[in-house]
Amino acid sequence: MTVATLGARDVRKLRDFYAGLGWPLLVDSEEFVAFGTQGALLALFALRELEADACAKASAPETGFRGFTLAINVESRERVDSTVAAIRSRGGRITKEPVDATLFDGRSAYFADPEDNYWEIVYFGGGGEAGEAIRRIGKE
Amino acid sequence: MTVATLGARDVRKLRDFYAGLGWPLLVDSEEFVAFGTQGALLALFALRELEADACAKASAPETGFRGFTLAINVESRERVDSTVAAIRSRGGRITKEPVDATLFDGRSAYFADPEDNYWEIVYFGGGGEAGEAIRRIGKE
Numbered sequence: 001m002t003v004a005t006l007g008a009r010d011v012r013k014l015r016d017f018y019a020g021l022g023w024p025l026l027v028d029s030e031e032f033v034a035f036g037t038q039g040a041l042l043a044l045f046a047l048r049e050l051e052a053d054a055c056a057k058a059s060a061p062e063t064g065f066r067g068f069t070l071a072i073n074v075e076s077r078e079r080v081d082s083t084v085a086a087i088r089s090r091g092g093r094i095t096k097e098p099v100d101a102t103l104f105d106g107r108s109a110y111f112a113d114p115e116d117n118y119w120e121i122v123y124f125g126g127g128g129e130a131g132e133a134i135r136r137i138g139k140e
Numbered sequence: 141m142t143v144a145t146l147g148a149r150d151v152r153k154l155r156d157f158y159a160g161l162g163w164p165l166l167v168d169s170e171e172f173v174a175f176g177t178q179g180a181l182l183a184l185f186a187l188r189e190l191e192a193d194a195c196a197k198a199s200a201p202e203t204g205f206r207g208f209t210l211a212i213n214v215e216s217r218e219r220v221d222s223t224v225a226a227i228r229s230r231g232g233r234i235t236k237e238p239v240d241a242t243l244f245d246g247r248s249a250y251f252a253d254p255e256d257n258y259w260e261i262v263y264f265g266g267g268g269e270a271g272e273a274i275r276r277i278g279k280e
Contacts, residue, residue, distance in 0.1 A: 002179040002277045003211035004144050005260075026269040032243070036273050039142040040180035047207055054250045054258045055236040060207035067187055067200035068208055068257075071143035096195040103172070110194045117208075118194045120145075129166040133176050137142045 001040050004070055006117050007047030009062055014044050017114050020090050037072070039137045064116055071120040073134045077107040083121045084109045141180050144210055146257050147187030149202055154184050157254050160230050177212070179277045204256050211260040213274045217247040223261045224249045 008014045015033045019025060026041065027034040033044040051059060060066065074083055080098045088094055088111075095118065098109040105125040112118050124134055148154045155173045159165060166181065167174040173184040191199060200206065214223055220238045228234055228251075235258065238249040245265040252258050264274055 001144060001177045001182055001210050002213040002274055003260075003262075004141060004180070005209045005211065007207035007209075026273055034270050036269065037141045040144070040277065041270070041273060042141055043211075050207070050209060051205060053236075053248075054205065054209055054260065056205035056258060057235070058204040060205045061201060062207070064198040065191060065194065065196035065200045066206035066208065067147040067190070067202070068206065069145045069147075069190060069194055070141050071145065071183075073142040095197070096193075108193075118196060120143075120194065122143075129176065130174050130181070133166055133181060134142055137180065 003034070003041045003043050005043040005045050005050060006113075006115070007050040007060060008044045009047055009115055011044050011046055014113060014115055017091065018042065018044075021087060021092070042070070062115075065118060066116070069110070069118045069120050071122050073138055074121060074123050075138060077123050077125075080107045080109055080121050080123050084111070087111050087121075143174070143181045143183050145183040145185050145190060146255070147190040147200060148184045149187055149255055151184050151186055154253060154255055157231065158182065158184075161227060161232070182210070202255075205258060206256070209250070209258045209260050211262050213278055214261060214263050215278060217263050217265075220247045220249055220261050220263050224251065227251050227261075 018035055023035040026036045035042045084098055092111040094111050096110040098107055101108050106123045108122040110118055110120050158175055163175040166176045175182045224238055232251040234251050236250040238247055241248050246263045248262045250258055250260050
């Protein structure tokens, strides 16, 4: 997966939120915005335009959790906490404070952007193919 | 972004769909599945578990377009068409047949998985920072 695109009610407002987190803008137009992140790009596109572009059969809800999350892996437990503190200071809504994970060796927290897109900030200490893949992406 | 996680009504069924596309499984448990792709990982997690994990305030709808898309960049216009043909032959529902893009230099199509998660198959021929970033991800 190379790009995740969020359908936005207000592209500019959401753009300003992510730009305010310090994420690097690669494309910055009125209708479409893209940020470069480790792993995959994050794109913002007006929700109704995205629906039309995808030939989606029904309209999406505009608010609330919509059944998906995006994640940012960080390299240590401490980095989960410091990243959450930075996001909070820039207006991110923390939905889950950092806690050691129960399902895997690591630590995790969540925040939501102003349009209820949920992001996990996660340290994964486990090994295996998943651990290797995450560490490889993190080095890019 | 290192991982996109889809909340699944039926993790096993969705797992079988993506495994059937030939995507490499990195984690394959009853409740949680992860596939390695170029760019970021794709994870599947039971929808209600994902909601609880993220401390989401409301339940997500279980069907229909939910306002986001994930994309796979390919290296040529022809590859958009051949990828779509392969996905169709493995049971993917094509929501938009390949067409040359109007908003950028390239070609694009969409498919939906069995739980209405939408994927764009896209060739981006443009340059700039976005073009460079996408080509860098594609080489990994």
